Amino acid sequence: MEFDNTKHSLNFEEMDSYHRDFIEIYNSLEYDTSEAYKNVMIKILEQTKLHFCHEEELMSKHKYPRIKEHSDEHKKVLYEMEYFINGSNTIVGRKILKSYFLEGLPSWFDTHLVSMDSDLSSFLKEKINS
């Protein structure tokens, strides 16, 4: 994964920095082994908790009207990550974790940034600059 300015940048550093960190951790995968996928997923989960917590603080501080919808989506993703990590002690579970990492996660990330996060950053930029 590459941090793609046209797709990923919200031009709002408070949020962009977490998104760049996400990609950096994602790219730290060195080996094509189930152990490696699991370890990187655990790091992503920890960083994503901070990332979401930060966005949720911004939402509540600035009374973002779609806070419930956005936070519910965050909860769903954290649940998925935990679920796939915990399930990775079987052969099938390891295959699922790998395909989640290679396909599900990047596609979720792109979609979330262009939809919910971009809506939130526009709202915040307007709020803060007015």
Ligand SMILES: [Fe+2]
């Ligand atoms: Fe985000």
Ligand SMILES: [Fe+2]
């Ligand atoms: Fe978000």
